[in-house]
Amino acid sequence: MTVLDETGSQSERKWRRRSLWALVMLVPLTLFEISYDSLKELARGNDLWPKDVAASQTMQFGGSDWQFVSLKTVDGLKAGSLPAGSIPLIARFLVEVGNPDLQNLWLGCSIKLVDTRGRSWLPASVPGMPYPADGIKTCSSAAFSGAETGARMVIEENFLVPQGVATEVRPTLGVGSERPYYLRFALPN
Template identity: 35%
Template sequence: MRRLSLWTLPVVLALGLFLQSYENAWEWWRSRELFAREVPASAAASLGGAEWKLTGLRRVAERSDGRAVMLLDMEAVVRDPEAFALLPCRLVLEAPDGRRWSPQFLTPSEVNRLPERRGLTIPTCTQALASKPAAGATLRIGEGFVLPAGTAGEVRPVLSLPAERPRYLRFQVPG
């Protein structure tokens, strides 16, 4: 019985490692952005229960250290509220070399430089999803970014939602 136990120990350990790594690999697959769908400038694309459209990506300020402050505006028309309300929303700016920048908190003085933004509270992507809008609702979404000097003109917005991963949208910027 002792020899049998010793011979089955490596088999049981290998099986346990396989089952643990399978679960981790599946979770990795579901959380990664692997397959991009290019969205032409000024066009809308469907993702995660909504039609998404890039309405603006503007440089609004420059900080004293040379970093650029950018505001991203998107519009989402909700088609399937259940698929749309799954969190978290991942909205980033991506450079051609693959570097990515996540949204950052911007001071009100940086955001209010645009006349159309003064006095408005525009929800972030996560706030918009968490509001659980009804089908047919049109949401305006805004995010702020701080980019290193010299990268502001070459970035593109990337949108990823849990209901659609590993697929995601990469928007072309007009101009």
Template identity: 75%
Template sequence: MSTKSERMWRRRSLWSLIVLIPLTLFETSYDSVRELLSGNDLWPKDVAAGETVRFGGSNWQFVSLKPVEVLKTASSLPSSSVPLTARFLVEIGNPDLQNLWLGCSIRLVDPVGRLWQPASIPGMPSVAEGIKSCGAAAFSGAQSGERMVIEESFLVPREVATEVRPTLGVGSERPSYLRFARPL
């Protein structure tokens, strides 16, 4: 038979589990949750058409999302798809783009939340001189005050081509990201 002292300590031990188990779960999952939040675009900030917004240390303006004419001879694209090009004008603020724009991601999203990543499209005209992708711009060595044009190409289903909106996420701003309205 256990003594009164033993029963008291057993009761205290059981009550301490109420505090220790949640603390242990928090401690073991903290790094995973922090990594999840810093590596994903979770909270949108809507940007009106034509508006310039400070993001990732630079000023971003969404200019256009236009269909692109693909060379007929080189194209093997499905007839139900449309190639689109998203164009941004960026004025560099803080020139530490390698850190601020780490994991730079421009994507398209439709009204129900489906996402499209940039795509390499066969038969698409080559990018004009001076235009960069988001990733290339991050490592371009651009200086403060410099202006650049950033473009990404996408292949989306024809039925959502007029509804998709571009989004922009950079490592220094995550888990927040920008969701741009299309110019009228």
């Protein structure tokens, strides 16, 4: 059995203490370094920070000018074709194309409806809903339409939401070239 002198024991304790402090600092830094790329990708792939758009205002976004026109309900659907307590809605936008590289600028185009509690609804295929008239596109089909600069498009998306939130939902728009920012539109009066 070896006996350590007092100076050796103090020196060893000092190095242990320093090592523990180094761990306290290095472990969080290492975790941050490991997850940094994932955090960047998460921010690029999600709509995180809204830009509010007033009713009837046009906003430059994703290389084009967007204007929210209406959120209307659909009447005359076959009884029993929808889940109980739900209501179909159509969100309509007018878009004037600025930069024609829509396939890259609008990659991951996402129109959603959100309520005051933060819940969101994606576009849905609603049984019995009329197909859009000729010339009306969805966000995805517009991105691959080959539209030129100055072209005007009507974009519609169909939604199915609970009746209780139909009057309080607001449409949002996110596109790949603008993320993590997205547009949150006010409803026209």
